[in-house]
Amino acid sequence: MTDKPHRPGGGDDDGSAGTPMERLLREAMNARTSLITAHDLRPAAPPRSRVRRLRPVYAVTVPLLGLAAAAAIGVVALHGSPVAKQDVPPPPAASLTTSPSPTPTPSATATDTPTTAATPTGDAETDVPLADDDTPSSPPTATSPASSYTFRGVKFRVPAGWKAVPVSADRVCVLSPGAPTDSQQNWSQTQCEPYGVLVVAYDSPDELEGGAWPTTDDLASGSGWGHQPNCPIWGRPYVPAGAYSAVGAPVRTRPAVAGKTADKTQWQVTCKPGDTFTAQLWGIGPDQVYVVANGLKADYQAGLQSIVDSLDVRGHKAPVASPPPARASADDIAVTISDGLGPGQQVSNKGVPVTFTVTYRNTGQNSYAQIQPLVYTDQYAGTPAGGAVDMNVGKLERQDGDHWTQLPTISPGGGMDYAMVDKAAWFPLAPGASRKVTYRLTLDPADGPGTMPVIARATLPYVGSPLVVLGAQTVPVTVVK
Numbered sequence: 001m002t003d004k005p006h007r008p009g010g011g012d013d014d015g016s017a018g019t020p021m022e023r024l025l026r027e028a029m030n031a032r033t034s035l036i037t038a039h040d041l042r043p044a045a046p047p048r049s050r051v052r053r054l055r056p057v058y059a060v061t062v063p064l065l066g067l068a069a070a071a072a073i074g075v076v077a078l079h080g081s082p083v084a085k086q087d088v089p090p091p092p093a094a095s096l097t098t099s100p101s102p103t104p105t106p107s108a109t110a111t112d113t114p115t116t117a118a119t120p121t122g123d124a125e126t127d128v129p130l131a132d133d134d135t136p137s138s139p140p141t142a143t144s145p146a147s148s149y150t151f152r153g154v155k156f157r158v159p160a161g162w163k164a165v166p167v168s169a170d171r172v173c174v175l176s177p178g179a180p181t182d183s184q185q186n187w188s189q190t191q192c193e194p195y196g197v198l199v200v201a202y203d204s205p206d207e208l209e210g211g212a213w214p215t216t217d218d219l220a221s222g223s224g225w226g227h228q229p230n231c232p233i234w235g236r237p238y239v240p241a242g243a244y245s246a247v248g249a250p251v252r253t254r255p256a257v258a259g260k261t262a263d264k265t266q267w268q269v270t271c272k273p274g275d276t277f278t279a280q281l282w283g284i285g286p287d288q289v290y291v292v293a294n295g296l297k298a299d300y301q302a303g304l305q306s307i308v309d310s311l312d313v314r315g316h317k318a319p320v321a322s323p324p325p326a327r328a329s330a331d332d333i334a335v336t337i338s339d340g341l342g343p344g345q346q347v348s349n350k351g352v353p354v355t356f357t358v359t360y361r362n363t364g365q366n367s368y369a370q371i372q373p374l375v376y377t378d379q380y381a382g383t384p385a386g387g388a389v390d391m392n393v394g395k396l397e398r399q400d401g402d403h404w405t406q407l408p409t410i411s412p413g414g415g416m417d418y419a420m421v422d423k424a425a426w427f428p429l430a431p432g433a434s435r436k437v438t439y440r441l442t443l444d445p446a447d448g449p450g451t452m453p454v455i456a457r458a459t460l461p462y463v464g465s466p467l468v469v470l471g472a473q474t475v476p477v478t479v480v481k
Contacts, residue, residue: 194295382448
């Protein structure tokens with residue numbers, strides 16, 4: 001403060017004359033002198049855990065008097081000194097430009113803004129801890145708005161914050177905001193679980209051959225949620241040591257999707273005690289379009305449902321399988337198991353292979369461009385128990401030229417995997433023609449004693465439609481230790 005307030009008429013009590021500028025400078029210097037203490041002379045304390053955004057300081061060489069005046073004005077403005085309240089208005093701004101002081105840039109502000117209102121700009125102030133371990137540090141497209149995505153003529157909406165990643169020609173993974181953010185991640189179908197939603201669209205019969213998943217048969221299956229080995233537990237998917245098992249019965253509904261009636265099946269699945277996940281599968285059968293969500297966190301159920309609700313398949317060309325012959329009959333192909341395996345024959349479960357031959361002969365009048373040879377073992381009293389569906393274990397191989405090809409399964413499970421034979425094994429069969437295929441069966445000690453059926457069938461290639469059987473034979477063998 002000043003010792004003597006000035007009078008409105010101009011001039012001070014001691015009678016000395018002065019301009020408004022001179023009075024302002026004297027009062028500012030007096031105010032600054034009275035406010036300086038020993039504390040002000042100590043160096044500033046180092047910054048704490050967070051660095052506040054400070055207003056820029058402009059350094060410039062000015063005469064000593066001008067520097068003191070500028071400092072005094074700054075103190076008056078910050079501390080609210082009564083000197084700032086003048087009865088005589090200060091000189092116009094133009095009269096204060098005699099010193100070469102720089103003009104502040106527009107980014108500098110004259111008022112303190114709370115740091116929480118600042119927009120993150122990548123400096124130390126944006127380092128905000130995560131709310132919980134399930135939230136990634138930088139989710140993929142976390143701020144991206146909802147968008148439209150199209151592949152193979154199938155359209156759907158990608159929810160805000162989600163990201164569509166192509167997996168293969170016939171499927172896309174839509175990653176939730178909670179997906180890992182490793183830029184090197186190669187998002188395969190398995191890795192899409194449990195962090196994303198898989199959208200599948202088949203457009204040719206070939207894509208439905210050789211163990212395609214999912215298909216309409218998986219919707220009707222007790223274990224159609226997928227295939228081992230992945231156990232899609234959120235945050236820590238792993239390969240389970242044992243088999244999956246269903247918890248309770250599947251829940252099946254028929255919701256309206258894309259203006260059509262779709263099929264939906266939901267399963268509760270456990271990999272081991274304490275690790276249970278929810279599996280969901282939607283299918284529009286005639287169009288061969290599917291939506292899969294295995295292990296997806298419940299927080300993202302609304303996003304999943306919005307993907308399903310936004311499906312538009314009008315632009316999708318559905319695969320059309322080659323129609324079977326007009327007079328295809330279950331008696332057209334004679335199937336005979338021989339040359340090493342006969343009814344009642346003993347088969348050891350000690351890992352001793354048994355080789356046998358299956359003959360396929362066309363006894364009908366139809367000429368078949370492709371016959372699928374199908375061999376498997378069925379359930380019996382000694383079938384090992386475990387999992388959602390009891391299955392025999394061991395190894396079944398087919399001789400292809402000079403090598404043996406192991407088949408995916410030895411007996412049916414909950415789906416139709418057993419009925420899907422790779423295309424290389426198909427063969428044409430004209431009326432009167434025949435073809436021999438050699439197999440090798442090796443049982444496991446887990447297969448108990450009893451009478452086990454060995455079944456051979458001639459079918460049309462299985463492409464997701466009902467399996468068309470043209471001929472079959474069953475040979476019961478005796479499993480012994």
